[in-house]
Amino acid sequence: MSRRQLSGAVLAGWLILISSAPTALAQEKAERPLYERLGGVYSVATVVDDFIERLLVNDILNANPAIKEARDRVPKAGLKFSVTALVCQVTGGPQQYTGRSMKDAHKHLNITEKEWQAMLADFRTTLAKFKVPEKEQGELISIVESTKKDIVVATAY
Ligand code: HEM
Incomplete structure (x- = not known):
């Protein structure tokens, strides 16, 4: 050359x-939407199913009479459906959440900081169980944290 x-x-x-x-x-x-990175609706629904099953038997949550009353009144299949639709929507999936705002859905439950932390601990257990990668876990926890100001209303009941 x-x-x-x-x-x-x-x-x-x-x-x-x-x-x-x-x-x-x-x-x-x-980057691909979080919804896709999680594996779509079946993966989200599986995670939500496990998470809600844990919440329903969480003693800290059930010590709150308003939460216990709702637990016994609200069909869990419906709750799982609504939470799945919400998570799918906010992570970039095609589903549409048509339920109440987080404020309206939780205001009568008098949820405290302690109960919020108990919920988060269950959430982390579920995410670990399904080996959701750390980055996606962080993104999901940020989404959940963003609803805290509308959900935690009480310091005691
Ligand atoms: C300590 C935390 C939480 C507790 C104890 C809790 C408990 C409950 C209960 C008992 C209900 C049924 C209320 C009723 O119909 O009377 C409900 C509804 C719902 N929650 Fe939560 N929740 C918590 C946090 C969250 C978070 C972090 C999300 C989502 C990011 C969420 C999403 C929903 C949705 C979508 C509904 C259904 C609303 C509707 O159908 O209109 N919740 N929750």
């Missing part, structure tokens, strides 16, 4: 590198 041919090849190489760099960056940024 002559010197001229060589410098032409080097230049062509650089041009390819420079022109492909933005595409590589864009691909890195365009």
